[in-house]
Amino acid sequence: MLKPLCFMVMPYGRKSTQAEPGKGPGDVDFNALWDRAYVPVIKMLGYEPVRADQDTGTLIVTQMLERLYFADLVLADMTIPNGNVCYELGIRHAAKDKGCVLLAADWSKQLFDVAQMRTIRYPLPEGNIEGATAAAIQEAVRAPISKLASGRSPMHEAIKGYPDQVDESATSTMQDYLRDLALMQGEIRAVRALPSQQRIARAKALALEYASLSVRAPVAIALIRLLRESVDKLEDWQVVLDYIASLPLDLADQPEFHEHRAFALSGTGRVVDSIAALETTIGRFGPTPERLGLLGGRYKRLARLASSDKERERLRNLAISAYERGMDLDLNEYYCSCNLPRLYRARNAKGDEERAQSVLRQVILACERAMSRSVADEWLRATLLSAAFDAGDADKAEAMADDMDKLVGEPGVAGLVSYKLDIIISDLEASAGQISDPERRQRLEAVARKFRTYLDADTV
Known part of the structure; x- marks a missing residue:
């Protein structure tokens, strides 16, 4: 008698987890x-275990679709973000109403959509899967797999009558919603095309106009991103906070809204509250370079305002720790690493100059990689300029300053509004002050003054 088939969807080989150290x-x-x-636990449950790489030859798409459709059970390991795994999971959810179970290591953090689905967690303290680890995993997943295997897929659960008896009235309602969403997205593009000083008022009006749709996540996310992008002056951050406060609690509790709220709190001057919000977000949803970069930036801001050398040193070390943790997660993300050279030099402990030089090389490589890939990041050229300052490269800094319009960006596309440019200038001034060679320091200070004049003239 043939055993039922269990098809395993998971990454292959040894893969980086980008898990935070510890x-x-x-x-x-x-x-x-x-x-x-x-394999052992699948056999214990009475299934025949199959994984794509154990077929004769690599599975082509048609064969993969057949396995996903005909398998009696599909297990999907979601421990790390993996495009193939997510794609195959979506195929199974759409194709069959039952028999798909998600699993992940207990320390892993899921992507937004997947995080809303029931997932079996298992202990994974080390990556070699020694005997004790394997036994603990089997113990953790065996009974839950058996229990969840009969659960309905989200697609079949959410859409009544799917796939061939869908309620047409529900279809009409969704089509109306999608038309409204398309109209709103067109209005968002129009706001982004306005001069920076005019965006926040129109973005706020648009958020009020679509308040009736804001209970749906896509609309709320699009509007909160527009509001944050439209901030021109520090007082505009209250508009962002007010919008988040107006959202239903279950929606406002999503990770993205926690990040926006933390950043907006800092913008209104509530830096300590921002730090507390970020620490809570990282504790609940896991670290990312963006979250740790935001955290490092808040500690850096407090360090500049510290009233004593001892307190300044403590806050600086907290900023360094946050930035280092963020850098370790992804060396290609230059947000965290670009802040470290001048912080190391300000601390001036043993080995800090060597650390500054090492990180600076990584920052430049990451930025050049992003440039070669045409990454659309308004901070990219500014980060390269900061790196030139940190390296004491006055020639490069002056060349970039000569092309100021390209650095600042085209208003309505990637323009750096006044508060962003003020952040950059403050970093440039701090970096220039750390250059020991008088001639190069003076040249760099002149570039920083040029940008300060540009800001003061309010031509951004």
């Missing part, structure tokens, strides 16, 4: 996870 292993041998943990 919160999970740096990489995981997913082949060992399959061999030592999943």
